[in-house]
Amino acid sequence: xxxxxxxxxxxxxxxxxxxxxxxxxxxxxxxxxxxxxxxxxxxxxxxxxxxxxxxxxxxxxxxxxxxxxxxxxxxxxxxxxxxxxxxxxxxxxxxxxxxxxxxxxxxxxxxxxxxxxxxxxxxxxxxxxxxxxxxxxxxxxxxxxxxxxxxxxxxxxxxxxxxxxxxxxxxxxxxxxxxxxxxxxxxxxxxxxxxxxxxxxxxxxxxxxxxxxxxxxxxxxxxxxxxxxxxxxxxxxxxxxxxxxxxxxxxxxxxxxxxxxxxxxxxxxxxxxxxxxxxxxxxxxx
Amino acid sequence: xxxxxxxxxxxxxxxxxxxxxxxxxxxxxxxxxxxxxxxxxxxxxxxxxxxxxxxxxxxxxxxxxxxxxxxxxxxxxxxxxxxxxxxxxxxxxxxxxxxxxxxxxxxxxxxxxxxxxxxxxxxxxxxxxxxxxxxxxxxxxxxxxxxxxxxxxxxxxxxxxxxxxxxxxxxxxxxxxxxxxxxxxxxxxxxxxxxxxxxxxxxxxxxxxxxxxxxxxxxxxxxxxxxxxxxxxxxxxxxxxxxxxxxxxxxxxxxxxxxxxxxxxxxxxxxxxxxxxxxxxxxxxxxxxxxxxxxxxxxxxxxxxxxxxxxxxxxxxxxxxxxxxxx
Numbered sequence: 092x093x094x095x096x097x098x099x100x101x102x103x104x105x106x107x108x109x110x111x112x113x114x115x116x117x118x119x120x121x122x123x124x125x126x127x128x129x130x131x132x133x134x135x136x137x138x139x140x141x142x143x144x145x146x147x148x149x150x151x152x153x154x155x156x157x158x159x160x161x162x163x164x165x166x167x168x169x170x171x172x173x174x175x176x177x178x179x180x181x182x183x184x185x186x187x188x189x190x191x192x193x194x195x196x197x198x199x200x201x202x203x204x205x206x207x208x209x210x211x212x213x214x215x216x217x218x219x220x221x222x223x224x225x226x227x228x229x230x231x232x233x234x235x236x237x238x239x240x241x242x243x244x245x246x247x248x249x250x251x252x253x254x255x256x257x258x259x260x261x262x263x264x265x266x267x268x269x270x271x272x273x274x275x276x277x278x279x280x281x282x283x284x285x286x287x288x289x290x291x292x293x294x295x296x297x298x299x300x301x302x303x304x305x306x307x308x309x310x311x312x313x314x315x316x317x318x319x320x321x322x323x324x325x326x327x328x329x330x331x332x333x334x335x336x337x338x339x340x341x342x343x344x345x346x347x348x349x350x351x352x353x354x355x356x357x358x359x360x361x362x363x364x365x366x367x368x369x370x371x372x373x374x375x376x377x
Numbered sequence: 378x379x380x381x382x383x384x385x386x387x388x389x390x391x392x393x394x395x396x397x398x399x400x401x402x403x404x405x406x407x408x409x410x411x412x413x414x415x416x417x418x419x420x421x422x423x424x425x426x427x428x429x430x431x432x433x434x435x436x437x438x439x440x441x442x443x444x445x446x447x448x449x450x451x452x453x454x455x456x457x458x459x460x461x462x463x464x465x466x467x468x469x470x471x472x473x474x475x476x477x478x479x480x481x482x483x484x485x486x487x488x489x490x491x492x493x494x495x496x497x498x499x500x501x502x503x504x505x506x507x508x509x510x511x512x513x514x515x516x517x518x519x520x521x522x523x524x525x526x527x528x529x530x531x532x533x534x535x536x537x538x539x540x541x542x543x544x545x546x547x548x549x550x551x552x553x554x555x556x557x558x559x560x561x562x563x564x565x566x567x568x569x570x571x572x573x574x575x576x577x578x579x580x581x582x583x584x585x586x587x588x589x590x591x592x593x594x595x596x597x598x599x600x601x602x603x604x605x606x607x608x609x610x611x612x613x614x615x616x617x618x619x620x621x622x623x624x625x626x627x628x629x630x631x632x633x634x635x636x637x638x639x640x641x642x643x644x645x646x647x648x649x650x651x652x653x654x655x656x657x658x659x660x661x662x663x664x665x666x667x668x669x670x671x672x673x674x675x676x677x678x679x680x681x682x683x684x685x686x687x688x689x690x691x692x693x694x695x696x697x698x699x700x701x702x703x704x
Contacts, residue, residue: 266481267476267477267478267481267482268481268482268483268484270437270442270474270476270482271474271476271482271542271545272495273442274440274442274469274473274474275469275473275495275496275499275545275549276465276466276469276470276496276499276500277495277496277499278499281499285487285495286484286487289486290484290485290486
């Protein structure tokens with residue numbers, strides 16, 4: 092999750108970000124996961140879907156570094172290909188949630204009045220549902236497919252984006268440079284697009300990096316309970332569920348995807364924290 | 378005031394509602410009450426008063442940045458309050474504002490060129506190279522080097538930023554400028570430069586101006602006439618020499634005493650008035666100034682004096698000077 096420099100406030104945020112070793116750890120972890128997903132077939136050219144009943148539930152060996160599952164499929168190949176699905180669903184759902192959520196928040200903050208009150212109340216209702224439960228309801232209504240999964244996860248994360256975009260919109264709306272724009276005869280659309288959005292984008296980007304981790308976790312959880320991408324496509328959540336049945340005799344089946352989720356979520360959180368601290372040093376927590 | 382007014386304001390009022398909830402009625406703050414004045418062509422009217430007296434609200438009402446609740450604003454023969462859409466946009470070409478805080482009034486993410494070019498493009502006044510030419514001309518006019526154009530606001534000092542703000546107000550070639558405390562956020566050494574610049578620009582472009590300030594000393598240098606506001610009302614209005622040499626309203630006298638007089642012979646003893654400005658949510662009855670007034674009469678607590686015309690275009694709302702001026 093990198094942001095163009097022009098979008099982030101003032102000078103020095105890149106310096107503060109670089110000076111923070113934990114942000115670098117986050118960058119390294121995420122870079123590793125993204126690279127692994129992109130180069131899956133190059134790193135480990137086995138087919139994640141090829142079944143080999145003769146080699147089922149094998150412990151890790153040189154031929155299968157992470158062993159094989161109940162269908163004799165190579166776990167490392169499945170893990171790498173699942174990374175693609177997880178990252179894709181995560182990225183698309185966050186992009187969707189960020190666009191629509193921020194638009195709602197900016198509209199509410201800018202227009203104010205009863206519209207703001209109505210939107211804020213609706214967001215509170217949305218926020219009162221646990222993420223997983225809400226995702227589950229939406230997938231159950233729409234039916235499990237990759238597109239619906241993206242929509243479901245996006246809906247669970249609309250509210251945080253709307254909130255994060257709304258507050259600075261209210262502040263910026265009252266700033267003199269926006270008032271000056273109004274005095275100069277600029278339209279509301281121009282004031283929002285040219286003068287307000289660029290000044291709040293950095294905050295939204297930080298939230299995006301933090302909530303991407305949640306999106307990936309939600310995807311894994313939905314797959315774990317069987318509402319994710321349909322088998323035999325490999326997903327981390329699906330792999331944990333399949334491995335769960337053999338957790339005692341073949342613990343690597345569930346362990347490998349769990350660790351993959353852990354690394355990805357940890358990396359995104361470190362990256363997001365680093366970005367937040369770099370952009371707004373006052374928000375730094377000791 | 379013999380010249381034809383470019384702007385005339387009559388009975389302007391603005392209330393804000395604060396607090397309140399589902400069952401509680403919100404309190405009303407009367408920010409501006411029944412304000413009337415005129416600004417002559419090419420003249421500069423100063424608007425002074427303590428913080429919170431409603432002068433900034435009044436200034437913003439003129440540009441419809443704040444919607445007034447009542448009264449009339451006539452600018453160049455046009456009823457400003459009835460303007461809408463394109464007509465309001467055209468008004469904004471002719472009437473511009475300079476803001477107090479040069480740090481808050483410029484978008485930190487826009488270069489000086491973008492800031493100055495945007496109004497020209499929005500109003501379709503220039504395209505292509507003509508935009509750059511006009512941006513350069515505007516920079517030259519406020520005394521900034523041409524290489525300022527590609528830089529961002531944070532690269533400039535407060536005084537330079539205020540020059541950018543002035544250039545932005547001038548780029549549409551307005552006829553009238555509302556300057557809301559344009560120098561009070563600046564160092565004293567820089568204040569004089571910016572005031573001189575405003576003076577020179579007013580002269581060169583034949584501008585009229587409303588100059589809002591809490592500092593009588595600053596107003597003395599740039600204005601022809603001064604209106605003094607107290608708790609949302611204009612209490613005295615007069616030509617600059619009258620306000621300084623013969624202030625009539627006790628409040629004006631208090632403000633006058635609070636601003637230093639360089640010429641020792643010009644100093645004269647004025648009563649100092651103690652006390653804080655009362656809350657605008659619950660202004661005192663009668664004359665709003667009576668609790669702080671050293672010469673308050675018994676009737677001041679009960680009746681409110683109207684703004685009465687004395688000789689020489691001197692208007693004052695005080696029973697000491699116009700006993701018949703009951704509302």
